[in-house]
Amino acid sequence: MKYLALAFATTATTALTAIGAHAQSAEVVHWWTSAAESAGVGVIAHAYDGLGGEWIDQAVAGSDAAKAAAISRMVGGNPPEAAQFSLGADIDNLVDSAVLAPLDQVATADHWADIMPAAVMDAVTRDGHVYGVPIQLQGTNFLFASRDALEKVGAEMPQTWDAFFATGDKLRDAGIIPFAQAGDRDVWFMNTFQAVLASVVGTEGWNEFTGPNGPEFVRTEAFRPVAEIMAKLPSYADVGVSGRQWNITNQMILNGEAGFFIMGGWAIGEIGAAGFTPGEEVLCGVGPNQGPLVVAGDIWAMPAKGDGLTEAQVKLAEVTTSVEVQAAFTAAMGSLPVRSGVDTSGFNACAAAGAASIAEGNSVMALFINFSPEKLGALGSELKVLWVNSDATADDYVETIAGVLENY
Amino acid sequence: MAKFSGTRAHVYLAMMPVWIIVLVALVGSTIWTFVISLTSSKLLPVYKFNFFHQYELLLKLPAWQVAVSNLIVFGLLFIAICLVFGFIMAIMMDQRIRGEALFRTIFLYPYAMSFVVTGLVWQWVLNPGFGIQAAVRGLGFETFTFDWIVQPKRAIYVLVLAAVWQGSGLVMAILLAGLRGVDEDLWKATRIDGIAKWRVYPSIVLPIIAPMAATATVLLAVSVVKAYDLVVALTGGGPGNATEVPAKFVMENLFARQNIALANAGAIMMLVAVVAILVPMYYARRYSAQKAGA
Structure with a gap:
């Protein structure tokens, strides 16, 4: 008992000194675990x-x-200094409830408006105030391919969807799974849909889809190929889709078990971490036809603690957006920097392709930016249901997607 | 009790912490959940009331309807099979077999695991890529197929399979305790009358251990309504929405879809379902206890 009491006393003292000495400690909630x-x-x-x-x-x-x-x-009144959220509508409710601290002082002092793309600034600005620290941007629609698998059937990286499906047929005949799809979360079906959508309808069609006349656009001929490709894709995947995590699915490309894989830039980091060189053993491109890059991103939301930002929060915001951190961070993650002035010459082939798309203006902001989490969730779960329904036709896709756009 | 009436105050005092916890954590939270379900809250609670609007939305939602019908199929099969299996296992254990303690441990062991572990284990076992199907094919039976977990129409039975594997041991333990409580003289009497053993169990023993069976049923029913972790670990609600359940719907809307009012409406509906199961059972048991007392 005596030891126990002593242990308690020591812990208590340590805790007290910890509070005193580290006024600048920052608790940061994030989901980066791979x-x-x-x-x-x-x-x-x-x-x-x-x-x-x-x-x-x-x-x-x-x-x-x-x-x-x-x-x-x-909600419990004990917020962390910073929490990771997705760039876009993810923070709308938090801003409405006045839980977040405006970051205007940092944004102004560091000239965010000059160094960050306008679309990114728009996505973190509400009523003229900045509410998120952009951390990174990610292309979400990379098409990865196993070089081994393609060489086995004598195919090149496809440049059109027709070529993609033709190669898929050859892969299947060779006993290779043509298309690897992750399926443990609805968002992966969303992700594949976004990639198909961007590659077929391009930048203008994308804006129509996300705009107020989305449902009408979905019923036009311009959208039709998207539905046809979505209806065709499941037959090129294996039966193990349901419940499979994205990184396990990624492995299927790395060991040549599967031919193609559509995933965001985070897979590039994982390919590198597994000891492969993106662009060498694993080929990549933006969609099959170099369509617009679908850009998503992550931010730090900084909950208000007392009045305004704390010193720790200011420091974290400055560090995160600094040139040095952006360069090292994006290199490790396989992602794209949120600001200009970052040296991207060290990027691997895949990440460089993404950076080039953004530089050329050939990019759109992901559906996460505009659609509420509710709408996204509904779309994702509908797409997941359609995926396992082998009878689903292009018409089913059109009606279901138009329905979600109308109802949410 | 009368003998200790002088110390009653102490008893109440000792019970105070429990009552506070029950009132604040259980009753308080339930009321709060109900209040939020009457609002238009999205991500954070806001007290703009629109009364039963969320319930209206909820009951019309195909996703909720699918979840409820999945739960009914799952619940009925799970409870029925668990009771039958548990009863058969308990009878077999009751035959004074050798190594009873060993078997009892083996049968009860799955229950000691969390549903998450159960779900993951069965997910691997049933995965057509590297589970039973792949193993049997590896033995040379190339056409062997057992891929229920990826078939939208069969996946719900996979859920039942895993849940029965975990739950029937508990039913066995409860019913075995009941069987051991059956008066030895009754057995002697049936032997003298020359009644076959397989007739004695359903006709004489089962009514005696009915309260035990009711307890087991209630425990199973409650685990059905709150089924969440098993689904998440085993199928993730898929393929498609084939194994979605209400608890998963609630969890998804609570955070990922930022719609807590709708989620809380779902939670209240689940509570109503539980109450609808428990209240009649409670009265039935009180009624039969009174009858036995009279």
């Missing part, structure tokens, strides 16, 4: 610690669980 991801988040943590702060890591596996943890703590 190998490449934790290396990336380590870059920010290290840089933050280097400035005399103390990074308290609160990694939660899975974006839904991480957001749930952060929101629970905000």
